[in-house]
Amino acid sequence: MFDSPFDAVDFAGLRLRNRFALAPMTRVSAEANGRANAAMVDHYVRYAKGGFGLLITEGIYPDQAASQGYAYQPGLADALQTESWVPIVKAVHAADSKIIAQIMHAGAQLQYNRYVDQPIGLTEQKPMAKPLGLYGDQEAWFEPKPMTETDFDQVMNGFLGAIRNAQAAGFDGVELHGANGYLLNQMLSTHFNTREDKFGGSLEKRAKFILDLVKSAREMVDNDFALGIRLSQITITDQDYQWPEGEEGFAWLVQALTDAGIDFIHTTDTSADRASLRDGDRSLAEVVQDTGVALIVNGGINDENYQDVANSYPDALLALGKAALADPAFVRKIQGGEPVDALDFAMLQPIANVENEMRWRADQKD
Numbered sequence: 001m002f003d004s005p006f007d008a009v010d011f012a013g014l015r016l017r018n019r020f021a022l023a024p025m026t027r028v029s030a031e032a033n034g035r036a037n038a039a040m041v042d043h044y045v046r047y048a049k050g051g052f053g054l055l056i057t058e059g060i061y062p063d064q065a066a067s068q069g070y071a072y073q074p075g076l077a078d079a080l081q082t083e084s085w086v087p088i089v090k091a092v093h094a095a096d097s098k099i100i101a102q103i104m105h106a107g108a109q110l111q112y113n114r115y116v117d118q119p120i121g122l123t124e125q126k127p128m129a130k131p132l133g134l135y136g137d138q139e140a141w142f143e144p145k146p147m148t149e150t151d152f153d154q155v156m157n158g159f160l161g162a163i164r165n166a167q168a169a170g171f172d173g174v175e176l177h178g179a180n181g182y183l184l185n186q187m188l189s190t191h192f193n194t195r196e197d198k199f200g201g202s203l204e205k206r207a208k209f210i211l212d213l214v215k216s217a218r219e220m221v222d223n224d225f226a227l228g229i230r231l232s233q234i235t236i237t238d239q240d241y242q243w244p245e246g247e248e249g250f251a252w253l254v255q256a257l258t259d260a261g262i263d264f265i266h267t268t269d270t271s272a273d274r275a276s277l278r279d280g281d282r283s284l285a286e287v288v289q290d291t292g293v294a295l296i297v298n299g300g301i302n303d304e305n306y307q308d309v310a311n312s313y314p315d316a317l318l319a320l321g322k323a324a325l326a327d328p329a330f331v332r333k334i335q336g337g338e339p340v341d342a343l344d345f346a347m348l349q350p351i352a353n354v355e356n357e358m359r360w361r362a363d364q365k366d
């Protein structure tokens with residue numbers, strides 16, 4: 001018999017009522033100054049009431065410099081932004097779920113920033129393809145300014161400050177966004193990172209900043225505050241990128257993160273089971289699972305395959321993006337044997353904010 005994903009679990013020091021997590025989803029619905037608002041309280045509470053044991057927030061920017069990537073993205077960079085999250089955290093806790101803040105630095109993958117005129121990046125390399133229409137109408141990527149040592153120090157301070165703020169706001173933990181082409185992911189990527197200094201070259205060097213960040217964060221936060229990282233090879237505009245080091249390199253990275261004090265690793269791919277590493281036939285999630293560190297899996301989990309994914313990763317949380325977007329009550333309905341709603345991307349038009357979603361939902365009822 002397999003464990004039911006609906007049973008309560010202990011995960012990275014958190015007691016969760018089940019193994020279902022809301023995947024982080026940027027909804028560009030904050031105030032222009034980066035403060036969270038009442039619409040976001042209602043938005044997140046839907047998922048807690050819909051049965052998700054853990055909510056991971058949308059990517060939140062950590063500093064009032066080059067980290068913001070989208071207009072109306074929320075921040076955790078100052079006291080007022082920090083306070084603005086408290087009602088969300090309280091409401092989610094009152095509905096019996098836990099909530100983790102995803103901390104995201106855009107780096108070169110920046111479509112709008114209210115604080116600076118130019119993105120920073122590892123090099124002048126831009127992301128592939130075009131910016132995402134879901135978050136605004138920017139036609140082309142800006143050319144990033146290659147980061148200096150001072151920039152690295154400022155980014156480090158920004159992340160540590162935002163993690164401290166997340167703890168002060170009452171979050172149960174943070175997830176560093178090391179996936180999907182944002183700054184920490186750019187560091188690991190040989191598409192972006194062709195530096196020849198201590199931050200570029202071998203995987204050990206490309207991971208140096210991330211490992212230093214995890215060590216410093218671990219020393220700073222309380223023991224019961226979950227410290228995790230999301231990792232992918234894919235980016236929002238390139239689903240084929242592979243790290244040159246393959247499975248051995250990824251296993252090294254997972255171990256190094258664990259040694260640095262990470263509590264969980266969240267893998268994301270086009271599908272949770274995809275064998276996407278350059279060599280070998282295991283998924284990112286299987287490599288993490290083998291090391292024993294707490295795991296969140298993501299990619300294509302839905303009402304038809306969730307039990308198979310839960311069986312393949314018996315201790316992991318299952319993070320749902322599009323299936324949760326389609327139906328915030330996914331977990332409650334599946335558990336009760338009810339059908340769930342399918343995703344209609346029209347709800348995210350013309351941009352992916354909560355207001356457009358709510359208008360679309362109201363129109364469906366008419």
Ligand SMILES: Cc1cc2nc3c(=O)[nH]c(=O)nc-3n(C[C@H](O)[C@H](O)[C@H](O)COP(=O)(O)O)c2cc1C
Pocket residue numbers: 023024025026027057058059102134177179180230268269298299300301319320321322323352
């Ligand atoms: C509207 C939207 C916004 C997203 N924003 C984020 C984000 O802020 N941070 C992140 O790590 N992933 C983000 N993602 C990716 C999802 O977390 C998830 O990895 C992806 O949708 C694949 O999982 P799924 O098949 O369950 O949807 C976003 C996805 C969507 C559809």
